[in-house]
Amino acid sequence: MARSFHSLLVGAGTLALFGASVSASAQPQRRPPEPNAKFVLVEVFRANGIPEKNVGEKAADEMRKRVEREFSRKDVYLVPKEEMSGILEASGFPADVPLEPHDARALAAQLRADEYITGTVTKIDTGYTVQANLVLTRDNSLVQPLGEASGRKLADAMAALGAELKLARAQLGHELRCVNAAREGKLDEAAAAAREGIAAYDKAVLARVCLANVMVSQKASDTALLKISQEIVALSPTSRNGLALKAQAYRALNEPDSAITTLTKLLATNPNDARLQKDVIDAITAFGNPRIARPIVEEAVAKNPGDADLLRLRWLILFAVRDYKEAFDAGEDLVRLDTAFADTTYFLKTAAAYAADSQPQKAAEFAARGVAKFPDHPGLNRDLVVNLRSSGQNQQALEVLTKATAGGIEVEQAGVIRVLLTRDLSGDVAAWDAARSLVAKGDSSVAPLVLQIAKARMDSAVVKAGVSKDPAEFDLVIPALAYADSLASGETKAQAKFFFGAANLYAGQYSVIAAAERKDCSLAKRAKNMLVEAQINLPAGGAFAPDQVPKLMAGVMQFDQNADQIIAAYCK
Numbered sequence: 001m002a003r004s005f006h007s008l009l010v011g012a013g014t015l016a017l018f019g020a021s022v023s024a025s026a027q028p029q030r031r032p033p034e035p036n037a038k039f040v041l042v043e044v045f046r047a048n049g050i051p052e053k054n055v056g057e058k059a060a061d062e063m064r065k066r067v068e069r070e071f072s073r074k075d076v077y078l079v080p081k082e083e084m085s086g087i088l089e090a091s092g093f094p095a096d097v098p099l100e101p102h103d104a105r106a107l108a109a110q111l112r113a114d115e116y117i118t119g120t121v122t123k124i125d126t127g128y129t130v131q132a133n134l135v136l137t138r139d140n141s142l143v144q145p146l147g148e149a150s151g152r153k154l155a156d157a158m159a160a161l162g163a164e165l166k167l168a169r170a171q172l173g174h175e176l177r178c179v180n181a182a183r184e185g186k187l188d189e190a191a192a193a194a195r196e197g198i199a200a201y202d203k204a205v206l207a208r209v210c211l212a213n214v215m216v217s218q219k220a221s222d223t224a225l226l227k228i229s230q231e232i233v234a235l236s237p238t239s240r241n242g243l244a245l246k247a248q249a250y251r252a253l254n255e256p257d258s259a260i261t262t263l264t265k266l267l268a269t270n271p272n273d274a275r276l277q278k279d280v281i282d283a284i285t286a287f288g289n290p291r292i293a294r295p296i297v298e299e300a301v302a303k304n305p306g307d308a309d310l311l312r313l314r315w316l317i318l319f320a321v322r323d324y325k326e327a328f329d330a331g332e333d334l335v336r337l338d339t340a341f342a343d344t345t346y347f348l349k350t351a352a353a354y355a356a357d358s359q360p361q362k363a364a365e366f367a368a369r370g371v372a373k374f375p376d377h378p379g380l381n382r383d384l385v386v387n388l389r390s391s392g393q394n395q396q397a398l399e400v401l402t403k404a405t406a407g408g409i410e411v412e413q414a415g416v417i418r419v420l421l422t423r424d425l426s427g428d429v430a431a432w433d434a435a436r437s438l439v440a441k442g443d444s445s446v447a448p449l450v451l452q453i454a455k456a457r458m459d460s461a462v463v464k465a466g467v468s469k470d471p472a473e474f475d476l477v478i479p480a481l482a483y484a485d486s487l488a489s490g491e492t493k494a495q496a497k498f499f500f501g502a503a504n505l506y507a508g509q510y511s512v513i514a515a516a517e518r519k520d521c522s523l524a525k526r527a528k529n530m531l532v533e534a535q536i537n538l539p540a541g542g543a544f545a546p547d548q549v550p551k552l553m554a555g556v557m558q559f560d561q562n563a564d565q566i567i568a569a570y571c572k
Contacts, residue, residue: 037074040079042063043107043118044057044096056121070163105135109137113137115172120132126152132147170200177193191215208231225248232245238269244266297317311334328354350366361391381400401414413445419435444487458480469510474503481500494543495544501537501552504534512524528563531559
């Protein structure tokens, strides 16, 4: 549908004038509604694949006849078709076209209808099958299915649906009392009214929904809430209220597979609900079993070919089940269907999927497409840099990062990425200088990386000292680790303490050996100071390496005694 009737209602002043003039002149004279009558609107039915012209409009006409036949004017005022057509045509909207749910509600509200009836007509070999729903205007998620009926003529099918409508409306007074009592906090009274509604019509969905809401407020058990939600969904498989409560109950009862199935069915009833999309995808991720959702979505897509919202949902589910090849193809199809689909989410998710699929080059290409369209987006710039680095294009990655940060784009972890790229391109010394420069400018995010580089220096020194036995191998390592320790916080603090203590032990060990060989008092004292640092810092790093600390401390004690002996022998 090219236009939304709901959006056309923004010209309320014009429509109000129109309503006054048309009702006075163009419309046939009708008896005014009775004071307590409920206004009921019958909207154009949807025709499923029927070439015959105006079938939906004819079905609505037959339903209007049934409403007039089944109900007294003191109870029900049937909104005239002419009024509905006049509003639509004055708004430049065809009067013989079925409306989307939000448009149907907008029209019903404009015509002051308390309830409205929608339906679907399908052609069969022996005539027609008609399915109908009664919807409350105050909330179009409150839908009472009237079932379906078949007949050689539309009038034949509508006779059964009209009779069902009369039965279904028996719950409405009780449902309204339930809603009003619940709003006033009279929960027991509300529950009693809802149960009266169910007794009046055993297939009551609307009364059961009100009862379920009251039970939630009364903090009923999850088992009880599951039971009432199952009743609602059994009567109305697409009830948003019933499915939402059912999913909530399954989650509370720790039945993840059933929760995911129910959530996906809920989302299939309203696929363009962004918040609901997030809830479903988050639940699928949390429960770790997204494959349950896929067949439900595939079925919904098959029943509604070309529905962009359902296709987008399928695209998200394909990512969740990690069917990346299918997801990539589905994404490209969606972009061809609607270029607006190629938003930042599309580029971010697709680039991330290519990276997860071990295709960093494709990930970089896709991120580059995203940056070309959204040049100032921080996430896309970061993805481009990271994926260029992953594909070995380090110089290009550094250039992209520099351009982005120079342009004021706040790329997440820009400092860390810059140090890593500098390390890739120019080695540890250049990376160390780059990190210290960033810290001096106030970027503390590189602290863990400073520790990582200092630890790499220590590992190298340990290997070299094992060959040379020269304590000087640690001359640059210990200050580097001390600096890393000064920056460390949180979980990395214990790690920094452990490495600093271990470096002092290694340096102290080789200094003790060298001092004994050279009979060098100053070197022995220096070894003593290093071993004292080891005694202080190794235990502080116990949370990081609880098994290694006791073994290293034993070495500290041994070499500390050796240092004392050398000092006693040569420092006089």
